[in-house]
Structures are given as structure tokens and as C-alpha cells.
Amino acid sequence: xxxxxxxxxxxxxxxxxxxxxxxxxxxxxxxxxxxxxxxxxxxxxxxxxxxxxxxxxxxxxxxxxxxxxxxxxxxxxxxxxxxxxxxxxxxxxxxxxxxxxxxxxxxxxxxxxxxxxxxxxxxxxxxxxxxxxxxxxxxxxxxxxxxxxxxxxxxxxxxxxxxxxxxxxxxxxxxxxxxxxxxxxxxxxxxxxxxxxxxxxxxxxxxxxxxxxxxxxxxxxxxxxxxxxxxxxxxxxxxxxxxxxxxxxxxxxxxxxxxxxxxxxxxxxxxxxxxxxxxxxxxxxxxxxxxxxxxxxxxxxxxxxxxxxxxxxxxxxxxxxxxxxxxxxxxxxxxxxxx
Numbered sequence: 001x002x003x004x005x006x007x008x009x010x011x012x013x014x015x016x017x018x019x020x021x022x023x024x025x026x027x028x029x030x031x032x033x034x035x036x037x038x039x040x041x042x043x044x045x046x047x048x049x050x051x052x053x054x055x056x057x058x059x060x061x062x063x064x065x066x067x068x069x070x071x072x073x074x075x076x077x078x079x080x081x082x083x084x085x086x087x088x089x090x091x092x093x094x095x096x097x098x099x100x101x102x103x104x105x106x107x108x109x110x111x112x113x114x115x116x117x118x119x120x121x122x123x124x125x126x127x128x129x130x131x132x133x134x135x136x137x138x139x140x141x142x143x144x145x146x147x148x149x150x151x152x153x154x155x156x157x158x159x160x161x162x163x164x165x166x167x168x169x170x171x172x173x174x175x176x177x178x179x180x181x182x183x184x185x186x187x188x189x190x191x192x193x194x195x196x197x198x199x200x201x202x203x204x205x206x207x208x209x210x211x212x213x214x215x216x217x218x219x220x221x222x223x224x225x226x227x228x229x230x231x232x233x234x235x236x237x238x239x240x241x242x243x244x245x246x247x248x249x250x251x252x253x254x255x256x257x258x259x260x261x262x263x264x265x266x267x268x269x270x271x272x273x274x275x276x277x278x279x280x281x282x283x284x285x286x287x288x289x290x291x292x293x294x295x296x297x298x299x300x301x302x303x304x305x306x307x308x309x310x311x312x313x314x315x316x317x318x319x320x321x322x323x324x325x326x327x328x329x330x331x332x333x334x335x336x337x338x339x
Contacts, residue, residue, distance in 0.1 A: 002268045024331070028323050029287045032316065034290060040298035047301040057297045058183040059248060064260050065289035066241035068267035069193050070234040072285045075268050076197075077210040077230055078125065078277025079134040083259030084264070086096055086145035087119045091239025092246035092256055096158050104163045109172075112243050119145060120235025124228030133335045142302055146254075153254045161250040173247040183245045186286075189237065194282040206230060211278030224277050244338040263292055266313065272322045291316060 043046040067084050074081050098108035119141065126137040163169045174181045192335040197203035208216040209223045216223050241260075246252045269275070270291060271284030295312050 013016050018054070021118025024327050025324060026281055026283050026287075027319065028327060029196070029270070029284050029291075032320060032323070033287050033291050033294065036294055036298065036316070037282055040294070040302060041304045043299075048298075055175075055178045055180060055299060059180040061289060061293040062170045062182040062186040063241055063245040063248075064263045064267060064293060065286060066189055066244070067119050067234075067238045067260060068264040068271075068289050069186075069190055069282060070230075070237040071264055072268050072271070072273050072280050072282055073193070073197070073206055073230045074234055075273050075275060076206055076277060076280035077227060078213075078229065078275075080265075080275070081123065081138045081231065081234060082261065083119070083123060083135065083138040083142040084234065085237050085259075085261045086259065087116055087238040088242030088245065088257035089149050089269065090119060090242070091116045091255065092242035092252050094239075095243050096160060096246065096252040097152075099160070099163065104168050106164050106168065108248075109168075109240075109243060116235040116237070117237070118235070120232035123229065123235070124231035124247050127226040127231070128227050140303045146237065149254050153252075154208070155254055157254070158252040159250065160247065160252065163247075164250060169247060171242055182248065185240075185244065189240075190282055190286045193232050197280075197282055202226070204228070207278060207280075210280075214230075256265065265315055267292055270317055272320075272324055276323070288320075291320075 037048070047053055067088065071081060071084065094115045095108040095112040098111050099105075102108070123134070123138055123141055126132045126141070127134050130137075133142075168180070172181065172185075176184070197206065205216070205221050205226045206222075208219065208221055209226045213223050216226075238257075242256055245256060267289035268280075268285050269288070271281060271286070271288030273280035273285065292313060295316060296306075296309050299312060300306060301310050
């Protein structure tokens with residue numbers, strides 16, 4: 001008789017199976033997206049075989065997904081940010097006023113991003129230096145920035161249609177064929193944040209800080225610096241999303257951003273990042289945001305009243321959360337068996 005293999009069971013697992021187990025949660029989220037797409041396609045094949053359906057979806061999806069991507073870092077830390085819709089409006093207002101004063105130059109975009117950085121810095125300082133819970137701190141800054149915007153604008157919108165067609169305008173929200181440029185920016189931001197989170201030491205610091213802040217400090221990680229940096233990154237990215245949303249509409253509205261608060265948070269949660277911190281995935285957030293936008297596009301495309309959108313959103317969020325719980329329980333059982 002030949003010798004019996006003494007390799008551990010997990011080492012005999014085929015490579016594909018190992019990859020599947022590692023990315024089980026992301027695969028489940030992607031499966032939900034594909035399932036919804038198939039349902040909508042089956043109901044309205046002509047609508048969902050029309051490329052302009054996706055042009056419409058990808059022209060608005062970035063305004064939910066972009067702030068959700070950087071919000072993923074915040075939630076991995078075990079924190080929250082309710083002020084980012086106001087920061088979106090703040091960045092857009094800075095760009096609008098700069099362009100109206102000096103013309104459509106890159107200076108407006110630079111100042112908008114700087115405004116977002118400063119707003120994020122304020123959040124980080126309130127949370128780390130003054131020990132104010134992030135929920136409370138960001139409620140305060142949410143009202144602060146929204147109030148500032150209303151005082152400056154007196155509640156009136158500011159049109160920007162005169163800048164349509166200019167190179168800088170087209171670079172931000174133009175079209176390449178039928179592809180909206182803002183979805184390209186979304187993919188670029190997602191890739192950069194994914195690389196940092198998974199392959200840079202800063203990403204490891206984010207995970208360590210969110211998982212166990214005391215242990216992270218014992219490892220020599222400056223957790224306050226990590227938190228402040230994450231909020232500054234989130235502020236700048238939220239401001240950029242606000243700029244894109246304003247330019248797509250060709251008008252600055254003082255209420256900009258408010259409709260994206262719950263959708264962006266839901267994108268993160270649906271994408272597999274729990275509010276408990278220490279775990280998170282940029283890919284999941286990206287697909288989670290697409291799921292929410294697909295639901296809105298799909299319901300309208302199949303001719304159902306828009307009142308169903310929130311109902312379906314809720315059902316999908318609950319299904320995604322149940323799937324995440326089951327997958328994590330399965331993973332914990334598997335780890336106990338291996339041990």
C-alpha cells in the first residue's frame with residue numbers, strides 16, 4: 001500500500017476553492033448584483049439591452065459611490081461620519097464661488113478639495129483630541145457646514161451651465177462616447193483606496209485601529225493620526241463628489257448631498273463592512289453602491305412607480321446583511337475546525 005498523505009486538509013484545497021473561500025463575501029455581494037440585473041433584464045430586455053440605460057445609471061451612481069468608498073475607511077475604524085453630505089456641498093460651493101470670481105480654472109478644484117481636507121481635519125480633531133463620539137461630532141459639523149452654506153447663498157442656487165463644453169468641465173463630467181467620465185473617476189478612486197487598504201501599511205493601520213485600538217497603540221501605531229488622516233481623506237473625496245454632482249447638474253444647490261447620506265452608508269453596509277469596525281472591503285462598497293443604483297434604474301425602467309424603490313432597497317439590505325452573517329458564522333466554524 002502507498003503511503004497515506006499527511007498534508008493538512010486545508011493545504012489540499014484546490015487554489016480556486018481557496019480563493020472562493022477567501023473572497024466569499026465579495027462573491028456573494030456580486031451574486032446579488034447579478035441576480036438583480038437578471039431579474040430586471042428578464043422583465044424589460046429592451047430597456048436593459050439599451051446602452052443608454054447604463055449611461056444614465058453611471059452618470060448618477062458616482063455621487064453615491066465615491067463618498068461611500070472613503071466612508072468605508074471611516075467605518076472600518078469603528079467610527080461614523082454624518083457630515084459628509086454637507087462637506088460635499090461645501091466643496092461644491094467653494095468651486096462655484098471660485099469659478100464665478102476667477103473663471104473655470106483648476107484653482108477652484110484645488111480649493112474645493114482643500115475645503116474638504118479642512119472639514120475632515122476638524123472632524124478628526126473633535127473625535128481624537130476632544131474625545132467626542134464621532135456620531136455626535138459629525139452631527140455638529142453637519143449642521144455647521146450646512147448652515148454656513150445657507151448663510152452664504154441665502155438658499156439660492158447658482159447656475160454653472162455657462163461652463164459646459166470647456167476642457168476642465170468635460171474632464172470632470174464629460175462623456176467618452178456614451179461613458180460618463182465621472183464613473184471613470186469612481187473606478188480610479190476605488191482602485192487607489194483598494195490598493196492602499198490592502199497593500200500599504202496605512203491600510204494595515206486602519207484595520208488594526210478599527211479592530212482593537214488599545215492593541216494598535218501597543219504596537220506603536222499612532223491611532224489618533226490614523227483617525228485624523230482617514231477623516232481628512234474622506235473629507236477631500238466627499239468634496240470631490242460634490243463637485244462632480246454640481247457640474248453634472250450644471251447648478252449648485254444649497255441642499256446638495258442630503259439625498260446621498262443614507263444611500264452611501266447603505267452602500268458600505270450592503271458591501272460587507274460592519275459598523276463594529278476592523279473589517280471592510282472597497283470592492284464590496286463599490287458593488288453595494290451599484291446595487292442601490294441598479295434598483296432605482298431597474299424599477300423605473302420596468303414601469304413600476306418610484307414608491308417601490310425604498311421598499312426594494314430595504315429588502316436587498318436585509319438580504320445582504322443576512323448573507324453576511326451566515327458567511328461569517330460559516331467562516332468562524334471553519335476556523336474552529338482547522339484549530
